[in-house]
Amino acid sequence: MVDADTFLYEQLAAELGGAIERGALRPGDRLPSVRRLAEERQVSVATVLQAYLRLENTGLIEVRPKSGHFVRRRTELTAEPRAPRQCATPARVSVSDAVARILEALRDPAVVPLGSAYVDPSMLPVTALNRMLAQLAREASTAGARYDAAPGLLTLRRQLARRAVDWGVPLREDEFVTTIGATEGLSLALRAVARAGDVIAVESPTYFGVLQAIEGLGMRALEIPASPRTGMDLDALDEALRAGGVKAIMVQPNVSNPLGGVMPDDAKERLIKLARRHDLPVIEDDVYGELVFDGSRPRPLRAFDDDGRVLLVGSVSKTLAPGYRVGWIAGGRLHDAVVRLKYSQSLACPTLTQMAVAEFLGSGGYDRHLRRLRSHLAGQVERYRDAVIEFFPEGTRVSAPRGGFVLWIEMPGGVDSLVMLDRAVARGVVIAPGPVFSARNRFGNFVRISCGMPWSPKAEAAVKLVGELACELSGKRSRGLRAA
Amino acid sequence: MVDADTFLYEQLAAELGGAIERGALRPGDRLPSVRRLAEERQVSVATVLQAYLRLENTGLIEVRPKSGHFVRRRTELTAEPRAPRQCATPARVSVSDAVARILEALRDPAVVPLGSAYVDPSMLPVTALNRMLAQLAREASTAGARYDAAPGLLTLRRQLARRAVDWGVPLREDEFVTTIGATEGLSLALRAVARAGDVIAVESPTYFGVLQAIEGLGMRALEIPASPRTGMDLDALDEALRAGGVKAIMVQPNVSNPLGGVMPDDAKERLIKLARRHDLPVIEDDVYGELVFDGSRPRPLRAFDDDGRVLLVGSVSKTLAPGYRVGWIAGGRLHDAVVRLKYSQSLACPTLTQMAVAEFLGSGGYDRHLRRLRSHLAGQVERYRDAVIEFFPEGTRVSAPRGGFVLWIEMPGGVDSLVMLDRAVARGVVIAPGPVFSARNRFGNFVRISCGMPWSPKAEAAVKLVGELACELSGKRSRGLRAA
Numbered sequence: 001m002v003d004a005d006t007f008l009y010e011q012l013a014a015e016l017g018g019a020i021e022r023g024a025l026r027p028g029d030r031l032p033s034v035r036r037l038a039e040e041r042q043v044s045v046a047t048v049l050q051a052y053l054r055l056e057n058t059g060l061i062e063v064r065p066k067s068g069h070f071v072r073r074r075t076e077l078t079a080e081p082r083a084p085r086q087c088a089t090p091a092r093v094s095v096s097d098a099v100a101r102i103l104e105a106l107r108d109p110a111v112v113p114l115g116s117a118y119v120d121p122s123m124l125p126v127t128a129l130n131r132m133l134a135q136l137a138r139e140a141s142t143a144g145a146r147y148d149a150a151p152g153l154l155t156l157r158r159q160l161a162r163r164a165v166d167w168g169v170p171l172r173e174d175e176f177v178t179t180i181g182a183t184e185g186l187s188l189a190l191r192a193v194a195r196a197g198d199v200i201a202v203e204s205p206t207y208f209g210v211l212q213a214i215e216g217l218g219m220r221a222l223e224i225p226a227s228p229r230t231g232m233d234l235d236a237l238d239e240a241l242r243a244g245g246v247k248a249i250m251v252q253p254n255v256s257n258p259l260g261g262v263m264p265d266d267a268k269e270r271l272i273k274l275a276r277r278h279d280l281p282v283i284e285d286d287v288y289g290e291l292v293f294d295g296s297r298p299r300p301l302r303a304f305d306d307d308g309r310v311l312l313v314g315s316v317s318k319t320l321a322p323g324y325r326v327g328w329i330a331g332g333r334l335h336d337a338v339v340r341l342k343y344s345q346s347l348a349c350p351t352l353t354q355m356a357v358a359e360f361l362g363s364g365g366y367d368r369h370l371r372r373l374r375s376h377l378a379g380q381v382e383r384y385r386d387a388v389i390e391f392f393p394e395g396t397r398v399s400a401p402r403g404g405f406v407l408w409i410e411m412p413g414g415v416d417s418l419v420m421l422d423r424a425v426a427r428g429v430v431i432a433p434g435p436v437f438s439a440r441n442r443f444g445n446f447v448r449i450s451c452g453m454p455w456s457p458k459a460e461a462a463v464k465l466v467g468e469l470a471c472e473l474s475g476k477r478s479r480g481l482r483a484a
Numbered sequence: 485m486v487d488a489d490t491f492l493y494e495q496l497a498a499e500l501g502g503a504i505e506r507g508a509l510r511p512g513d514r515l516p517s518v519r520r521l522a523e524e525r526q527v528s529v530a531t532v533l534q535a536y537l538r539l540e541n542t543g544l545i546e547v548r549p550k551s552g553h554f555v556r557r558r559t560e561l562t563a564e565p566r567a568p569r570q571c572a573t574p575a576r577v578s579v580s581d582a583v584a585r586i587l588e589a590l591r592d593p594a595v596v597p598l599g600s601a602y603v604d605p606s607m608l609p610v611t612a613l614n615r616m617l618a619q620l621a622r623e624a625s626t627a628g629a630r631y632d633a634a635p636g637l638l639t640l641r642r643q644l645a646r647r648a649v650d651w652g653v654p655l656r657e658d659e660f661v662t663t664i665g666a667t668e669g670l671s672l673a674l675r676a677v678a679r680a681g682d683v684i685a686v687e688s689p690t691y692f693g694v695l696q697a698i699e700g701l702g703m704r705a706l707e708i709p710a711s712p713r714t715g716m717d718l719d720a721l722d723e724a725l726r727a728g729g730v731k732a733i734m735v736q737p738n739v740s741n742p743l744g745g746v747m748p749d750d751a752k753e754r755l756i757k758l759a760r761r762h763d764l765p766v767i768e769d770d771v772y773g774e775l776v777f778d779g780s781r782p783r784p785l786r787a788f789d790d791d792g793r794v795l796l797v798g799s800v801s802k803t804l805a806p807g808y809r810v811g812w813i814a815g816g817r818l819h820d821a822v823v824r825l826k827y828s829q830s831l832a833c834p835t836l837t838q839m840a841v842a843e844f845l846g847s848g849g850y851d852r853h854l855r856r857l858r859s860h861l862a863g864q865v866e867r868y869r870d871a872v873i874e875f876f877p878e879g880t881r882v883s884a885p886r887g888g889f890v891l892w893i894e895m896p897g898g899v900d901s902l903v904m905l906d907r908a909v910a911r912g913v914v915i916a917p918g919p920v921f922s923a924r925n926r927f928g929n930f931v932r933i934s935c936g937m938p939w940s941p942k943a944e945a946a947v948k949l950v951g952e953l954a955c956e957l958s959g960k961r962s963r964g965l966r967a968a
Binding site: 096099100103106107116118121122124126129130131133134135137138142143144145146147148149150179180181183184187191195196209212213215216218317321322323324325336339340341343344345346347348349350351352353 | 580583584587590591600602605606608610613614615617618619621622626627628629630631632633634663664665667668671675679680693696697699700702801805806807808809820823824825827828829830831832833834835836837
């Protein structure tokens with residue numbers, strides 16, 4: 001559906017994209033020349049160019065120099081990785097050793113960081129943000145030097161409350177606590193809802209940072225299978241909750257990491273009902289909520305929660321500046337407990353970096369940037385995905401994420417991705433091996449790669465290297481498919 | 485003892501200060517005129533002026549306009565607050581409610597913040613530091629946007645290793661982890677050495693942030709009496725350790741908060757021996773180590789530790805810029821555990837603020853600043869102390885801190901400092917009531933006030949107000965003494 005406010009080029013791109021999806025335009029077909037289409041549709045050449053650029057960015061068409069625009073050959077391999085079986089018992093977590101290996105390897109600036117879910121700074125408005133910081137540092141001299149103890153900088157919390165309207169969640173400024181990235185938000189949330197020995201229901205696979213936090217706090221994880229399309233399996237969750245013993249639910253409904261799924265609204269409603277029935281708190285990690293490729297900005301779980309049981313965690317680390325470490329938590333009815341834990345965990349966030357982010361969020365440039373970023377990431381993910389299909393061994397399955405910038409790859413059974421990590425690091429590439437996404441070290445033949453770095457010969461060589469290692473370890477040959 | 489490197493004015497100030505302490509110069513005595521002393525000593529007028537300024541700042545002499553420099557009338561009330569009795573059993577901590585009241589009240593910029601141990605930004609080189617940050621933000625555009633996961637920024641860790649030489653502790657750059665202020669360092673240290681239910685031996689009284697962290701982690705505190713001169717009572721500690729059950733020792737040997745004592749070197753040696761005998765880790769909070777008034781910079785406990793059992797925590801929050809939230813921990817043999825806990829607690833510190841502090845530490849301006857700051861704080865503490873003696877009820881005892889900028893005040897028995905807090909807040913002044921410095925809510929008739937704000941009519945009015953409240957609550961009159 002196209003509404004009146006949509007830009008002309010967006011309407012045109014949507015229309016052509018639809019034609020490709022329906023098969024009206026087929027792989028290899030040449031699109032009309034820019035000039036001809038502009039005449040036909042009575043729009044400017046610039047509008048057509050922008051529409052074609054959008055389609056190119058989302059991976060649907062490609063430019064062949066001196067020939068024009070063509071519908072890309074979409075690989076046929078659409079098989080997605082399989083979800084694990086349900087697991088009845090919780091587990092103590094021990095992912096720290098492997099995660100430490102990844103993070104240590106990533107400290108070398110010379111490596112290709114396929115193992116880190118971060119967006120390359122070249123795609124972020126770092127210069128504009130830094131300029132604001134520089135200006136504030138010169139002007140707000142003493143303000144920047146003062147402690148600004150939890151709940152944190154008021155102007156930032158105001159901007160968050162304003163943005164929450166767009167998320168579909170009515171949150172007031174006094175419901176937020178600012179944090180050191182989402183990582184601190186998750187840590188505070190876990191500490192607010194549970195203690196050592198308690199069981200947290202998590203998606204399987206799930207982000208290793210969550211497992212690390214659970215491990216560090218001496219808690220246990222109960223893995224609930226998750227689908228690469230729709231996230232946590234709620235039938236499995238229902239069963240687990242009935243069996244008893246779960247203390248809290250930890251979930252990424254909007255673009256799960258590493259799967260890339262988005263939980264539909266009716267599933268979100270059902271999850272809240274389940275939590276209410278068992279009177280459990282829910283920790284929601286929404287760091288990827290702004291990065292759904294179609295721009296739909298799905299509502300957080302918190303929007304379906306009317307009794308404050310959801311602790312909503314977010315940050316600007318995936319969208320603006322990871323190195324600023326600006327995140328937040330809206331703790332719901334546990335707000336006061338979160339504030340107190342923040343006092344003793346780090347007391348206050350740095351003042352000036354919060355001020356700069358608040359100014360950027362208020363500037364209006366953030367939404368424009370998000371639109372561009374989503375479009376770029378969609379195209380990049382498609383490029384990386386094509387390369388995985390080309391270079392990885394036959395039988396490989398790869399996710400088709402609805403947002404974000406990571407791919408979850410299931411390789412043939414013989415591959416041990418921890419061995420793969422060692423070999424890749426030795427050759428200058430860091431990956432995130434499957435077992436760090438599970439409390440039970442499942443997913444031994446899975447790997448997550450990040451598509452946050454712009455596609456380039458260097459990126460291609462890195463994906464190729466990892467694919468070759470997978471071939472080597474599985475004894476299988478690559479499919480060698482390549483978009484024409 | 486005066487060595488050859490000491491500045492001339494410092495030698496002169498030390499000599500005159502000694503004469504005052506010995507009673508060779510008595511309260512009310514007029515000092516030689518600047519010109520005469522310069523001639524007598526064959527030094528410049530500027531040198532004498534600087535020496536007099538130093539003595540004025542440390543509260544020993546005062547200027548009477550058009551009359552010259554005079555030895556100040558030192559009040560006779562030198563009684564220091566008494567240490568509590570030894571307590572045989574550990575306690576669950578519950579200071580959070582009262583601490584939250586203090587921190588919430590401090591968020592109002594209109595209050596006089598006597599309850600917060602922070603140095604007023606006017607006394608810190610904030611402008612210079614901010615200028616460095618602004619410059620870095622403009623130049624190091626993408627560097628500032630990248631994650632810099634634990635152990636944290638290399639250039640900052642290098643500067644810390646360089647400074648550690650001056651502390652008398654040979655620490656390498658790879659032995660540090662940067663943190664969000666010392667608060668995060670203490671939190672990580674506690675998590676590295678103990679878990680919920682475990683007992684931590686702490687000084688009594690001790691900094692409420694430590695007690696909050698212990699409370700938040702579900703640990704218990706065993707209070708060991710501390711002296712306002714020499715810190716933790718090691719006989720009492722020895723006894724407690726023999727009784728068993730202590731998991732770790734948490735201590736502030738260099739300027740304890742709130743007492744202001746410094747543990748002598750032989751006591752530090754003994755403390756390390758005790759810890760070694762019982763194979764216990766020691767958490768050392770060294771945030772005030774640079775702020776000993778006589779500039780001696782006592783060695784941290786860590787200097788006496790040869791098997792890495794001391795986790796040394798520090799920050800620039802008391803000396804440079806609280807709002808930058810730059811701290812560190814050298815975790816000794818628990819370094820790796822600290823790094824992993826940092827991953828899951830906040831992953832990384834903001835990059836640009838670390839860069840700015842590293843540059844400032846490397847600039848050489850830091851040592852000059854510290855010399856000035858120590859001298860200012862010494863004078864300020866003396867002014868506040870005089871006012872306490874004047875305005876507080878008879879029978880009040882007040883600490884004579886060797887460094888830092890807080891006073892620990894014991895009031896007559898009838899005063900309830902929590903009631904005092906409420907009444908003071910209602911009249912625009914925040915104090916730190918005694919019970920927040922104890923796991924057992926001892927020190928009901930004690931209060932800590934900060935002297936971090938330059939002495940002014942506003943500061944005087946605030947101390948006077950608190951003194952009047954103490955008179956009101958104790959039913960006693962103030963001594964009304966005042967330095968002539």
